[in-house]
Amino acid sequence: MDPLELLIQINFVIVAALLIASFSLLIYLLAYYFRSRSARGAAWLLVSVFTVYLGDLVLFFVGDPRSAERWLRLQWLGIAIAPAAYAHLTDALLERTGSFSPWRRWAVRGAYGLGIIGFLLALWTDLLVHDGTADGRAFHLWAGPLFPLFLVYFIGGVAWGMINVWRARRRTLISTHRRRMTYLAVTMVAPAIGVFPYLLLAGRTLPAFPTVFWGLVGLSNLIIGTMLFGMVYAVAYLDVLVPDRVIKQRWIDYLLRGPVLATFVVLVMFGLSRLSHLLGLPLALLLPLAAAGAIVSYELFSDWIRPFFEWLFLRRDVSELARMRRLSDTMITTRDLRQFLEGILALMCEALRSPTGFVVRITPNGIEPVAAFGPIEQASMEETLSVVEGSTDGPIVADGFWVWPLRSRGDSVLLGAIAVARPTGEVTLELLQETIRGWVARAAAALEDRILQERALSALEQVTEEVRRLRQPEQAPSTMPLVEHPEFTHWVKEALAHYWGGPRLLQSPLLQLRIVQQAMETHDGNPIRALRAVLMEAIEQLRPDGERKLTAPEWLLYNLLEMRFIQGRKVREIAQRLALSESDLYRKQRAAIEAVAMVLAEMERRAARASEEGPSSTQPA
Incomplete structure (x- = not known):
């Protein structure tokens, strides 16, 4: 040439x-x-x-x-x-x-x-x-x-x-x-x-x-x-x-995903046409190979070139961004925690030759099951946890279970417990003591880390909500009460689906409810925690009196809501425990969400009536 x-x-x-x-x-x-x-x-x-x-x-x-x-x-x-x-x-x-x-x-x-x-x-x-x-x-x-x-x-x-x-x-x-x-x-x-x-x-x-x-x-x-x-x-x-860093980060992401990627593809196609001519091979043969190679190689190329762009645009923030990225990599989600503790519980059950066991954690709303194998009643979990409150080490024998308390590393605060049903056969527990102690320590550390992260995320959610309100223009208030809005049930469904956090919970119209605003006074002004508390209260109002039963018809809606949204269990697992088909479970779930929406609407109406009657009741006769 x-x-x-x-x-x-x-x-x-x-x-x-x-x-x-x-x-x-x-x-x-x-x-x-x-x-x-x-x-x-x-x-x-x-x-x-x-x-x-x-x-x-x-x-x-x-x-x-x-x-x-x-x-x-x-x-x-x-x-x-x-x-x-x-x-x-x-x-x-x-x-x-x-x-x-x-x-x-x-x-x-x-x-x-x-x-x-x-x-x-x-x-x-x-x-x-x-x-x-x-x-x-x-x-x-x-x-x-x-x-x-x-x-x-x-x-x-x-x-x-x-x-x-x-x-x-x-x-x-x-x-x-x-x-x-x-x-x-x-x-x-x-x-x-x-x-x-x-x-x-x-x-x-x-x-x-x-x-x-x-x-x-x-x-x-x-x-x-x-x-x-x-x-x-x-x-x-x-x-x-918006802060300069946000603009620069958005700029870097767009450059790498947009013009740089497109230019890379053009260069590959240009080189491919020349290579096809030199080798005497049809372009249709080389195109699929080049496309696959370009996709894979660009992933590596973008990872390699990103530090240069960050140095070019964000040189003063590089160390903080690296720290934030490391923090993101080490974050543990609710699903991560459940899967991790399920893995530890499975190892303990296999080692002790027992098909039944559970892990529970202590929350402000009471005992929350995190992982379980086999049929276990809520009452058994509560009774088992009460046994280990004064103990620092395990196992403790309680109601046919071996129980290990999960405590924080510093002040030994009780965070939860791991319990494994005692097997019918002979098991030499002493030989497994050191191994089990290591598993229990890792489970306790995971629980403690998750609690610390929840506190940090709760504070971050509040800050994010305030920033969002600052950035968005104020909207004229609607004259229609929220509980009468045609989308109210859908909003309740979205809030339940993101009960433990997520962007839709931050943007939920339910945050404007009077009962949520009132609940903020007892939750340090945090709207997300207040909304969670209101949702939990509405679910608890659906709980029947008496001892909890998994398969009783009157307990069906409450059990479904508690397992699906509070515990975050999988649909298949819930269907098995409640003796339902998955299609029937989805129908019951819709009915349960509608029931929660009705309870919330009634709570909101009561709060509205109370606020209207409050001032008048103080007037002299």
Whole structure:
């Protein structure tokens, strides 16, 4: 391959990467910052760049000037609206600094109108441009009689935009904002450089030196791409009330999952076409292999390159981010805890040759079963746990079980217990004592870690809720009572499904209930804990009197709710314990949720009546 052809191929890859970058950045701004007028102005600039580079990419595959002319004319959509987009963006920047001007807004609208007129003239007439031609591999149009007027419009619009952005910079009072405005002012020239049709002025001068021409085009495109990223990065900080770290982290994630990934795929496909030609193999044969290899290799590549991006954008926060990542890796969820304790209980049952055992933990709401094998009643668990309250070591024999207390490492607070039914055969417990002691210690440590995490997560949930309220605009209160809303039962179902935490619990409309607001007074102002307490109270109101029975019809709804949502057991396990089919269990679950919703509605109505009657009851007769 001669040097000129190599330069052209390199330019093809660069143009493809720029097309991907402009589209990705456009989607990024619209997805995250659509409410910002500055971001919308920058988005129009990216539309301009995307349109022009889409045409440039297509021209690499066009063989004759006649076909190229259609695409060259379509490119004028991006060329014609660029000055208007500059005016749009810089007017928004000036408004951020308190400079409001109605005539400037009308000028922006007029600029868009002129841009549309210019595009239509270029598309349907020869007044602005005419006669597509090819000089070597470079296609271009010739300037028409109205092109000088368009040149005045283009240069005037871009110059006005650049003057406005420097005016906005001078009006900025905060040094940090002024620095970012400087970045924006410098990088904003990129779209104008990228979309302007230079060959209409240069004619055949530059294409007469093809190596120099394609080298300059490639170098300028690389600079333009870099400046586009800088421009969008600066715009991302405007009108956004989130920490810098969040913006930078979002930026890194989007870069790696969007433009970097897409460019990686383009490079693989480009190399694949060359490899197919060299090896003489059909592209259809190499494509599946290359796709699989690209997916796997990009996972490794992104892990390798992420630290560089984090150093580039988050160098001051790298150590804290690493600590947060380590904390995330060591977090233990409710499901993790249950599976871990089930594993320990299974090992103990196998070692002691017993098919029955359970693990319980102590919670503010009483004893909570965590893992169990075999049929075990709640009363047996409570009685067994009461035996070990004054003991520090096990096993303790109680009601046919060997019981080991689970205590915290520091102050030996009782956290729960592991119990295994005594087998009928002979088992030499002394030989297994050290092994079992190690298992019990690990179970106690897991319980203690989970309790500490629950406290931390509870505090974090409260902070997250406050931050969410700060970031979201206040909504007008609805006149319809929540309990009469058609979605009330669905909200109850979502809250029960996320009883132990989750984003839907943080966003649950049930947090607005009067009974939840009242419960916050006894739960340190934590709305999540208050909602959990209210849900638990509603479930407890469905509990029948007398001793609990798993298969009794009157206990069915309570047992189902307690096992499914409080204990978090699997559907199959609950169905087996309640002697139901899974389909029947789902029907009963709907009925149970509706029952909880009815109880909550009645609790809310009672609270409303009490608040209305309270003031009047204190009035003198």
